[in-house]
Amino acid sequence: MATQVEASVLHGVKDLRIESRQLPPPFANEVQIQIASTGLCGSDLHYYSHYRNGDILVREPLSLGHESSGIVTEVGSSVSDLRPGDKVALEVGLPCERCPKCKEGRYNICKEMKFRSSGKSFPHFQGTLQQRINHPAKWCYKLPEDVGLDVGALLEPLGVALHAFRRSLMQPEATVLVFGAGAVGLLCAAVAKLKGASRVIIADIDAGRLEFAVQNGFAHNSYTVPMRRGKDIDESLTMAKETAEAIGKIDGVGEVDTVFECTGVPSCVQAGIYSTRPGGRLMLVGMGHPIQTLPLAAAALREVDIVGVFRYANTYPESIEIVQQAMRSKDGPDFSKLVTHRFCGLEEAPKAFEMAGKTKDADGRLVLKVVIDSSEGAPPSKL
Template sequence: MEQICRASVLHGAKDLRLEERTLGFPGPTELQIAVRTTGLCGSDLHYYHHYRNGDIQVREPLSLGHESAGIVVVVGSQIESFKKGDRVALEVGLPCGQCERCKEGRYNVCPELSFRGSAKSCPHFQGTLQASINHPASWCHKLPDHVSFDVGAILEPLGVAIHASRRAQIVQESSTLVLGAGPVGLLCAAMAKVAGSSNVVIADIQQERVNFATQHGFAQVGFTVPAKRGRKIDEKLQIAKETAALATEKIPNGTGSTGGFDVVIECTGVEACTQAAIYATRPGGKVMIVGMGNPVQTLPISAAALREVDILGTFRYASTYPEAVELVSGNNPLLPDLGKLVTHRFSGLDNVERAFEMAAKTKDEDGNLVLKVIVQSCGT
């Protein structure tokens, strides 16, 4: 039986419209989910402000949103593992399941992957800023009753952090530097702690974000990166070296700038930070590229090659939701309260535009820090 559901739909840059869509009965292996929370992230903001995300151009009206949780309202005929009323987090990337990458378990880099709220595939896979969606049950993950829907939505960016920590192979008593104290950077710092890093340092150009990170247990130490810019490449690299030196001074036990960090996780996408990441990594260490910024950057490759620094890319996540659910369900003393990342909430699809405008800011009108913006009760 079909129903009419409301959706927030992007038709152009800053052109959001509330529309009604027809939603059919879920297929035999699907669940119909009433969306309760959707978090806004950087890719959503790019689409909203520019009607594109990097090289990906929106080609048809698109509902944004992919960090989501909700309630099961209808269960497909072949599904026995879920029931009406179950609370679930949604994993919104659907791979082909047949290619070599999928068979390796690296379905996040499946060439045929469709991702909700992304314009990469066409027809676009519509996002979660709508009242209800039908979604494959195999990509829904049950949430315990004591885990909020807000935290359920945060499991998606937490997956990015889990994936990065796995790729970095963080070990006990290691040192980790995180460049960028936005939501993903904060989560990467938290996961470095959980994975065993005993010295987690976080850096950002915004002092308030650094303070948040250290005050709420996301990192042990933080520092503010000076806002310096060079015009020529030699000037830029010198500034990067200075930033790396500031970071390595934060490592305890007198390691100093002669050593460096075991792992540096770059979460800004800014060229200067990627350069600094290489200089701040110890010989034989790893640089994790998490941030998506300028696709063409000038990097000190010889500084990496001569010290055997591995530069590793990461893209979204694969098989992280079970670990994420277990983490937020338990009482791991190393995991900070992820709910504190949500600094602003907007209720209902009528307020999606306001939510996007807030998410683009670093501080609200009262001077409060803006980190994660959530749209709640998308069905109203």
């Protein structure tokens, strides 16, 4: 018998409505999940604010949300490894599992990928800002007792950081620079640190975020990027060189082995090229400006590899291990502190999205990751 659930549905720019949906029992290979925690991501904000994400247009009402965890409430007849009451994190991208990329394990770039809360596939694959959803058990990961549901939701962006680390081929004792101290940048820094980097420097224009990063064990040092723009490309590249030189003077680190660029801002990508040692790697993690002006000769003549990163593949089990490793670490990072604001109930979604678009709240507190609890009977927000 179908269950009636509530969902937060986007109908236009900043037009979120609560609607009822009929949720059928799970198929044999599925589980039904009461969604308990959904973190708001930059792509969610783009859809909310513009009803599009770059060139991807929303073509029908869409529930947002894809960084999620919850409680299993019902299991399909062929599911044996999960049972009601289990806490799970959801991997919400469903690849075709037939194409060459899927067969070689790179299903994140499957052309037939259906990804919850994305407008790319049509009909759209509805996101997790619903009280309950059915989802294939294969893409649900049981959380250990010591991993909470909010941290379980963070496994999705942590997967991006882990995937970036894997593609970086970073070696132990490497020196690392991260541009961008948002959630993904902080997670990239944390993964590099936990994987044995000797020095992790994080750079951003926001001094408050940098202070958070160092104080909470996400990075060893930080650099506040000046707020300035060149009047032309020559002046912009000169400024990028100056930024790289200033960062290189921190602890005498010089050029670094690996740069994780998590902003997509041209000046940071440029500085990233200049900051990377000969033979090093610049990882393009942030999705910013689609067209960039870059000093490619500075990369080519020093054999700096520029490597793209898109989502993740096969990361959840190791991400859970990373979270548990961090819990045992004496100097952090404390992943739970990334969740700075929590809203309870789908009716609070508009407030949550407005908060996620800020860097500080009305009380001057840092805004990093905003989470919505959409479960039935969720208590009112105390924010």
